[in-house]
Amino acid sequence: MSITVETYATLAEATSAMRDKTQFLGGGTMVVRGINYGAQDYNRVVRSTDAALRGIRNEGNQISIGAGVTMSQIMASSSTDFLAPVARLVGGPAIRNMATAGGNLFVRPPYGDFGTALLALDANVQMSDGQSLPIERFYAQRDSQRGIVAAILLPRPAHGVFRFRKVTRTKPKGASVLSIAATLPGGSRITEARIAFGAMGPTPLRAKEAEQALEGASLDATGIQRALDTCLNGLDPSDDSLASGWYRRAVAPVHLRRLLLGKES
Numbered sequence: 001m002s003i004t005v006e007t008y009a010t011l012a013e014a015t016s017a018m019r020d021k022t023q024f025l026g027g028g029t030m031v032v033r034g035i036n037y038g039a040q041d042y043n044r045v046v047r048s049t050d051a052a053l054r055g056i057r058n059e060g061n062q063i064s065i066g067a068g069v070t071m072s073q074i075m076a077s078s079s080t081d082f083l084a085p086v087a088r089l090v091g092g093p094a095i096r097n098m099a100t101a102g103g104n105l106f107v108r109p110p111y112g113d114f115g116t117a118l119l120a121l122d123a124n125v126q127m128s129d130g131q132s133l134p135i136e137r138f139y140a141q142r143d144s145q146r147g148i149v150a151a152i153l154l155p156r157p158a159h160g161v162f163r164f165r166k167v168t169r170t171k172p173k174g175a176s177v178l179s180i181a182a183t184l185p186g187g188s189r190i191t192e193a194r195i196a197f198g199a200m201g202p203t204p205l206r207a208k209e210a211e212q213a214l215e216g217a218s219l220d221a222t223g224i225q226r227a228l229d230t231c232l233n234g235l236d237p238s239d240d241s242l243a244s245g246w247y248r249r250a251v252a253p254v255h256l257r258r259l260l261l262g263k264e265s
């Protein structure tokens with residue numbers, strides 16, 4: 001099957017060119033792989049050279065990451081130093097040089113580690129038509145829309161508040177059995193925690209009951225127990241070649257415990 005590739009100078013033009021059987025091209029690590037594997041669900045690829053897709057900008061206490069920014073660029077920028085450990089765990093070096101922040105929002109499990117971090121960080125997804133969507137709403141409607149993401153806006157977390165953990169079978173570049181990201185503000189007593197799991201549902205998902213259970217709690221074995229007991233509620237992991245849904249459910253609380261207590265094992 002032949003594929004048409006169209007390049008537009010502006011995001012506005014690219015947005016109007018999106019229609020059925022069309023994929024927007026980010027870094028292409030999945031789209032081009034799909035073409036090579038004979039994808040049947042699209043025969044048109046739209047890309048844009050608009051500068052709005054590139055660049056990491058500090059906007060007061062917020063950081064704007066262009067959707068076309070790659071994992072390698074995230075790792076290299078001092079503005080996104082807190083996200084470097086997440087970006088470093090996406091694929092190997094060749095993938096990280098191509099894989100974009102915008103593209104990571106659309107991939108299926110076991111991928112989507114960067115999006116999991118963005119969900120815990122309470123990011124906003126800026127669409128090319130000007131809409132700004134809280135990331136949780138974006139994920140809820142992701143599969144029913146074909147808009148283009150222009151940028152991601154997120155608050156810079158205070159030092160030490162953001163944590164991330166990726167569980168793989170092979171190191172250093174395996175895909176996720178699961179990933180967990182958390183923002184844990186409040187010092188000795190946690191307030192307004194956000195916990196997101198990747199590969200534990202069709203999109204990254206928040207563990208809201210665990211978040212509530214941490215309200216006012218201290219980060220010690222007793223303080224986090226109720227969060228561990230409730231963290232699986234609302235999660236729906238699938239079976240794949242890396243792990244069964246059963247296994248993912250069995251180990252998720254173990255890894256959440258390690259993340260909350262700041263332990264490697």
Ligand SMILES: Cc1cc2nc3c(=O)[nH]c(=O)nc-3n(C[C@H](O)[C@H](O)[C@H](O)COP(=O)(O)OP(=O)(O)OC[C@H]3O[C@@H](n4cnc5c(N)ncnc54)[C@H](O)[C@@H]3O)c2cc1C
Binds near residue numbers: 024102106112114
């Ligand atoms: C060998 C290998 C290892 C990988 N390892 C990991 C890993 O460890 N962790 C992980 O999370 N992912 C991994 N991936 C998946 C993938 O590389 C990343 O998720 C990457 O961030 C996807 O971004 P991309 O720019 O390459 O997406 P593309 O392939 O360009 O696009 C992916 C999807 O996103 C859509 N899209 C892209 N950009 C936009 C935009 N701006 N607006 C709207 N839609 C858009 C495309 O239309 C397409 O549907 C791996 C992939 C491979 C091939």
